[in-house]
Structure formats: C-alpha cells, structure tokens
Amino acid sequence: MANAVLRAQGHGRRVFDVSWLSARSLSGASGGHYKVLVLGGGSGGITMSARMKRKVGAENVAVNHYYQPIWTLVGAGAKTVKSSGRTTASVVPSGVKWIKSRVQEIDPDKNIVRTDDGKEISYQYLIVALGIQLHYEKIKGLPEGFEYPKIGSNYSVKTVEKTWKALQDFKEGNAIFSFPNTPVKCAGAPQKIMYLSDAYLRKTGKRPKANIIYNTSLPVLFGIKKYADSLWDIVKNRDLTINLRHNLIEVRADRQEAVFEKLDSPGETVVYQYEMLHVTPPMGPPDVLKQNPLADAGGWLDLDKDTLQHKTYPNVFGIGDCTSLPTAKTAAAVAAQSAVLDRTITKVMQKDKPDKRYDGYxxxxxxxxxxxxxxxxxxxxxxxxxxxxxxxxxxxxxxxxxxxxxxxxxxxxxxxx
Known part of the structure; x- marks a missing residue:
C-alpha cells in the first residue's frame, strides 16, 4: 500500500503556489487505494508523510512551495519572497506519492475522497491536514483594494511585498494593523509586523511623524497574561496605540480609509485615514470540511484533543490548523502534535488504545x-x-x-x- 498526499484548497502552514499546477489524470475511474492517505501539503501533511513513510511508501512528485512564517520578515524588508520558496523535493520525504488534485469531497462513511478531476481515492486510514482558509472577501472592498498602494498583507504571497512597499513609502500619518474577529494562524503575527514597522520607521527617522495603531477584535493584547504584560510594557515605551475590540469590516482603498466596527458597541463604527494599512484577513476551516460529517459545529475537524483521533471515525486523524484543538494554530504546535499523532496511529494500527497525550503545547x-x-x-x-x-x-x-x-x-x- 502507498502513502499519498493530496493538496486541498485550504491553506497550510507551508503555502503552495498552485497557479501552474494542473490536476494529473489517474488511470481509470478510480484514483486507487492507499493504506494511509494524507490530505494537505502544509507543515502538518509534510510532517506526517515523513513519519508515515516508515509504514507505507510510494513515489515522490515535486512541486513548488513557500514557507509562510518567514513572510512577517518579508513584509518588514528583512527577508525576500524568493528566500521563502524552495522546491518541495527538499522538504517532502522520499517515498511519498504526491497526487496533484484538489480534494472536492470527503466521504468518511465509505472511506473515500473525491477529487476535482472526478477520481475516487479510497483509504484505510486518513490524516486530515488541510490548514486554514483565508477570507479577504469578507472585508468589504477586498481583495480588489490590494490593487491600490499603501495596503498590504503578510498572509498572501500576492500581497506580502505590498506591505514592505507601503512601509518604505510611508511619509506621515496613521500606520494601522488589524486583527480579525475569527481564529487565525499564529495569533502573534498581526502584531509582529507592527513592532517591526515601528523599528523600521525609527531607523529611517520617520517615527516622529507616524501614529502606529493596532486595532484588534480581541479583548486582550495577547491571550496569555504573562506575555501580554510584557507586550503592554513595550507598547507603552514605544508609544503604540492599541484599540481592543475593533474589527476591520471595510477598506476604501481609493480614499485610504479603513472602517472598524466596535464589537462592544453594536452598530457603531469608526473610520481611520491611513498612510499604511496591514490587513490580517478573517480565517476559517477549509470549505471541504464545512458541513462534512468530520466537522464540528464550527466546521473544524472534530478531534479528541488528547490523542488527535477523530471523535466519531476511529480511522480518521488530524493535525494542524484545520482541527478543533483548543490551542493556538502555529507550526510549533504541529511539531508537538506530530509525535503524539504518530504514536496514536501506530497504536490504532496495532488494534490497541492510544497511550500518548498532547498537552496543547x-x-x-x-x-x-x-x-x-x-x-x-x-x-x-x-x-x-x-x-x-x-x-x-x-x-x-x-x-x-x-x-x-x-x-x-x-x-x-x-x-x-
């Protein structure tokens, strides 16, 4: 039996440039049967493929990918987009078969995955690592607003360099950074670019003419008080403005205006003029999971938070941003989860009970x-x-x-x- 990794429409920690990829036809109406089928080509999918190849194997197919955590530094001019890209051959484990098709439907009752090229792929065990989906379109005026200058976003390869351009071109006025009213991957990233922008403006002598504003939908600066207290000290010392419970709902890019709703005052909005705007988009579970039997009420993969095994389907497992695990969605979390998941799957294959627990690290x-x-x-x-x-x-x-x-x-x- 072979191990396969399918790319889905969800966004993984490693984000793939799929614009040039075409779905490869597979012989016959069936896409084949695999002992272990891994859905997703982000950090979770790549990591679990490496662990699973010791149990099952197949041929390797290379595509192009980007390593997204670097993009915070790209947006601040410390790294280039080119430096974040490399061939998947350098990261995908040898012996892993890559199927260049998008996941269209998962049928866990029949142990079948259907792809956008009309194939059905069956499996004995399924690992879901589909990442998280970006929703710029949920902000009025986006994504078309990115066609204008002075606005960028570190969450997309198409817009991350616009962040750096807006920072370089900054003259005077408001530099605004947003955090959406949804779960996000790496909850610290939206404010990291704020701190780096502050450092750049100080280095270039523009900081006295800048009003740096962080508008977050959250009621706190950071979810863990120990670290939040230190961040508040930094904010105070660097004269940064923090507005809690402010959610970006509209961008009027032609007028350089950003509209925020005040979440604690329903119906009330405030309009900010900006010289620079960094957008962190609303995010959510991949479309393929929504309304699927594998998902919870919110659309996330419904896992046992300790073992990473699905609550209803014992031959289904998950890892990373697409899951219901109540912890921050980061690459470091994936690294910790992978060891637990590897042990869980091994035990299940041996008809035994999982004995290792993920602590939410x-x-x-x-x-x-x-x-x-x-x-x-x-x-x-x-x-x-x-x-x-x-x-x-x-x-x-x-x-x-x-x-x-x-x-x-x-x-x-x-x-x-």
Missing part, C-alpha cells in the same frame, strides 16, 4: 524588533510551558525562532520540568 515567537523576541510557549490551559530556564516573557536577543521540543525543555530545566 504551542509556541509563538513574538518578534518585537529586527533582533529581539519574546518567546511565548504555553499549553491547553494557557499556562507557560517554557523551554529555557529563564523568564521568556522578557524581550531578548537570544531566542530566535524556537520550536521548543519537550526533550530539550527537560534538559534545559535539569530534568525538573
């Missing part, structure tokens, strides 16, 4: 300037779960982009944690 490196980071690491309960034996809520130069795997954490704490 996730990591969010909050980049606060071009060379400093607050490294937030925490679990399901919102409790810090830190790697280093120091206070990671303090802004430091030594952290870097750390994933914080458990074994290293234990070593760093001399076995005490």
């Amino acid at each position: 996730t990591s969010c490196p909050l980049v606060t300037s071009y060379n400093t980071v607050i490294l937030a690491e925490f679990d399901y309960n919102g409790q810090p779960l830190e790697t280093f034996p120091i206070d990671q809520s303090k802004e430091r130069r030594i952290m870097g982009l750390w994933g914080g795997p458990g074994p290293y954490r234990k070593i760093m704490h001399l076995g005490m944690k």
Whole structure:
C-alpha cells in the first residue's frame, strides 16, 4: 500500500503556489487505494508523510512551495519572497506519492475522497491536514483594494511585498494593523509586523511623524497574561496605540480609509485615514470540511484533543490548523502534535488504545524588533510551558525562532520540568 498526499484548497502552514499546477489524470475511474492517505501539503501533511513513510511508501512528485512564517520578515524588508520558496523535493520525504488534485469531497462513511478531476481515492486510514482558509472577501472592498498602494498583507504571497512597499513609502500619518474577529494562524503575527514597522520607521527617522495603531477584535493584547504584560510594557515605551475590540469590516482603498466596527458597541463604527494599512484577513476551516460529517459545529475537524483521533471515525486523524484543538494554530504546535499523532496511529494500527497525550503545547515567537523576541510557549490551559530556564516573557536577543521540543525543555530545566 502507498502513502499519498493530496493538496486541498485550504491553506497550510507551508503555502503552495498552485497557479501552474494542473490536476494529473489517474488511470481509470478510480484514483486507487492507499493504506494511509494524507490530505494537505502544509507543515502538518509534510510532517506526517515523513513519519508515515516508515509504514507505507510510494513515489515522490515535486512541486513548488513557500514557507509562510518567514513572510512577517518579508513584509518588514528583512527577508525576500524568493528566500521563502524552495522546491518541495527538499522538504517532502522520499517515498511519498504526491497526487496533484484538489480534494472536492470527503466521504468518511465509505472511506473515500473525491477529487476535482472526478477520481475516487479510497483509504484505510486518513490524516486530515488541510490548514486554514483565508477570507479577504469578507472585508468589504477586498481583495480588489490590494490593487491600490499603501495596503498590504503578510498572509498572501500576492500581497506580502505590498506591505514592505507601503512601509518604505510611508511619509506621515496613521500606520494601522488589524486583527480579525475569527481564529487565525499564529495569533502573534498581526502584531509582529507592527513592532517591526515601528523599528523600521525609527531607523529611517520617520517615527516622529507616524501614529502606529493596532486595532484588534480581541479583548486582550495577547491571550496569555504573562506575555501580554510584557507586550503592554513595550507598547507603552514605544508609544503604540492599541484599540481592543475593533474589527476591520471595510477598506476604501481609493480614499485610504479603513472602517472598524466596535464589537462592544453594536452598530457603531469608526473610520481611520491611513498612510499604511496591514490587513490580517478573517480565517476559517477549509470549505471541504464545512458541513462534512468530520466537522464540528464550527466546521473544524472534530478531534479528541488528547490523542488527535477523530471523535466519531476511529480511522480518521488530524493535525494542524484545520482541527478543533483548543490551542493556538502555529507550526510549533504541529511539531508537538506530530509525535503524539504518530504514536496514536501506530497504536490504532496495532488494534490497541492510544497511550500518548498532547498537552496543547504551542509556541509563538513574538518578534518585537529586527533582533529581539519574546518567546511565548504555553499549553491547553494557557499556562507557560517554557523551554529555557529563564523568564521568556522578557524581550531578548537570544531566542530566535524556537520550536521548543519537550526533550530539550527537560534538559534545559535539569530534568525538573
């Protein structure tokens, strides 16, 4: 039996440029049968394919992809889009078959996946790693507003360089950064670009003429108080304006106006003139999961939060942003989930009960300037779960982009944690 990875319309942590990819025809009406079928080509899908290839295998097919976490730095001019792209041959494990078709329908009752080229692919075990879907269209005036200058978004390869252009061209006025009223991947990213923009404007002498505004739909600056307290100190020291419970609902790009609804005052809106606007779009589960038996009421893959096994279909598993797991959606979370999921699937294949538990670990490196980071690491309960034996809520130069795997954490704490 072979292991296959299908690309779906959902957005993974690694975002693929599919504009030039055509669905490859498979011989016959059937797309074949696989022991393990992995849906999605983001970090979750790639990671689980690497782990599963030890159990099943097939040929490898290369396509092009981008590594999205770098895009925060692209938008701030510290990296280039080109540096974030590489061939999938360098990251997809050898022995993994890549089927260049989009997932159109999942039928878990029949153990079948239907693709957009009319094929049916059956499976014994299914791993769903379809990522999260961006919804710029839910903001009035977008995505067409991106055709105008002074507006960008680090969440799309088509708009991330526009962020850097808007920052470079900034003269004076409001630089506005938004956070939507939906779950998002890497909840720290929308404010990372704010801190980097502040640093750039200071470096170029433009900061005295800039009013930097962070409008977030959330009632807090960051969900974990320990790190939020440190961020509030930074905000105060750098004279940044934070407006809580403000949700971007319209962009009038031709007039350089952004309209926000005040979530605590229904029906009330406020209009901001901007010289620069960074948009974090509303996000949601992939369309293919919505109204599917695999989804919960919100459209997310309905998993047991401890074992990552589906609550209803025991031969279905999930990982990453498309899941119902109550933790932040980050690449670091995927890394922690993958070890648990690998063990869970192994036990299920052996007709045994899963015995390893995912504690909700996730990591969010909050980049606060071009060379400093607050490294937030925490679990399901919102409790810090830190790697280093120091206070990671303090802004430091030594952290870097750390994933914080458990074994290293234990070593760093001399076995005490």
